[in-house]
Amino acid sequence: MAAPCSVPPEVLVPATNQTLELALGTCVALNCTVRWAGTGQCQHSPAWSKDGQWLSSGSSQDMVWFAPNASEQLLSSVLQLNLTHDSDFGVFTCWVSNATATFTLRRAAVAGHVPAVLASLLVLALLMLVAGLYVRCRLNVLLWYRNRYGEMEINDGKLYDAYVSHTSAPDDHKFVQFILKPQLENLYGYKLFLDADTILPHAEPSAELVMTMSRCRRLIVVLSVAYLEQDWCNHSFREGLWRLLELTSRPIFIVFDGRYREIQHPAITHLRQHRGAVSLLLWREGSMTPSSDFWKELCLALPRRVSLPGPVGDPQTRLQGDKDPMLTLSSTYGDSGSDLHPDGDLGMVLPSRTACSGPPPPRLAPAPAPAAGMEQPQLRDAQGPEIQDSDLGSRNYSVRRDFYCLVMGDV
Incomplete structure (x- = not known):
């Protein structure tokens, strides 16, 4: 017949070795519960050790009781710890005959405001950097955008x-x-x-x-x-x-x-x-x-500039093909030799008198009779283009309606 204590006890709590991360100043109770089969003739005494060093016998609270069928006995040993120093942390082992249960206590990292403060400072630094770049480069960005995507004020x-x-x-x-x-x-x-x-x-x-x-x-x-x-x-x-x-x-x-x-x-x-x-x-x-x-x-x-290859002149004016007599200071509009540029006025200085103060511009004289031996096509080329009222209506001069009233009022 086997001896009453030949069967080693079974560890119920904890089921496996535990690792606990606890903050400094925490109070914790380590519970070690075992059971074994037998009568009251077999008794087991628990013991605790820390990092391989045995603790005193009175450091834990032990309790033994029988199972309801009276064929098993249970033993519970509770070790109370107050973690006030770094030395209180370590590996605690509960020994009951050949059965052991291990508890590893580690100090948890202190949950403080340092990461949040560092993140806030980083965000603030990024915002200040963006604000500095905006103040320094805002005009350059606006100029680049205007010169690339801005509206061109042409044909006006x-x-x-x-x-x-x-x-x-x-x-x-x-x-x-x-x-x-x-x-x-x-x-x-x-x-x-x-x-x-x-x-x-x-x-x-x-x-x-x-x-x-x-x-x-x-x-x-x-x-x-x-x-x-x-x-x-x-x-x-x-x-x-x-x-x-x-x-x-x-x-x-x-x-x-x-x-x-x-x-x-x-x-x-x-x-x-x-x-x-x-x-x-x-x-x-x-x-x-x-x-x-x-x-x-x-x-x-100022308006967006338009640069076009070609002769010197205002590209906005050259794009219009302007032949409006109101933009030509010479009274003999039909005489192309008196115009500085065949495409229109390129910005000559206005006369000192206003448009309404002087006499109306002289009307074009009829073309002289062709000389003997001169062919009709040559005479037609020498004359300037005829001014039609419909030509004035095809252009957008709504911005200068006051100027039209000044010029056209007494003609």
Whole structure:
């Protein structure tokens, strides 16, 4: 007959070796439960060890009881641990005769805010980098997009890209003639019309201004101290601004940084209040550099340039094939020899008198009789093309209807 304790006990809890990750300061109870068959003649005593070192016998709470069929006995040993130091963690083993149960306790990583703080700082740094790139490259991106996908203002009957209004003061004259005009015309290829006279002498646009503005796509005003001393700027700038907005879309006003912050003028206040309807550009100390933001903002306010291969001239005008007599300053329209270019006026200076002040243009004289020995086809080639009213209706000159009324009123 076998001895009463010859059969080793069976470990019920834990079923397998356990690995627990616990935070520092945690209290944990390790439960080791075994059973064996037999009567009360066989007794087992549990023992605990940590990292191979035996713990005292009173470190655990033990309890023994019989199964309901009274043929099996059960033993439960509970080890209470308070993990307050790193040395409290380790490998704990429960020994009951030849049966063992192992518990491996590891310290869990402290769940803190360091990763979240680092992630927030990284996102903030990326946002600041994007904001810096936007501020630094915004104008370049806008210029690239406008030059590639922007609308081309062609076939509109305009001969100049901008009408530049300034005073005859020495500083304004030098700025326009030696800085603004060379930069826009030579470097960017724009075509300017310069005017040193007041554009609103009586707060009302003159006939000459209406006629000239009808041939320009934009208006540039060099708003210097001398310009602000004009009567219409001091007394009726608000009304004059609305008159200019009727003649051109989004006029461009250039002010100077050294005097802009010191000037307490009503015109400056009105321009600040109407930034959505006008373009207010600030000339600073570093704006002389061609790559400065001033020139980029000015190019964005001006129309998109169109460059075509061929002879020198305004490509917008050459695309039209313009032969409208209203754009030709010579009264003998039929005489092609008096025209500088067979495709139309390329931007000759207007006469000082307005369109309505002088006598009407002389009518074309009938062609002389052909000389003896001259063939009829040669005479037909020498004559200019006949002007038809239908030709004027086929062109889009709605932007210059005021100019048409001035020219066609007394003819």
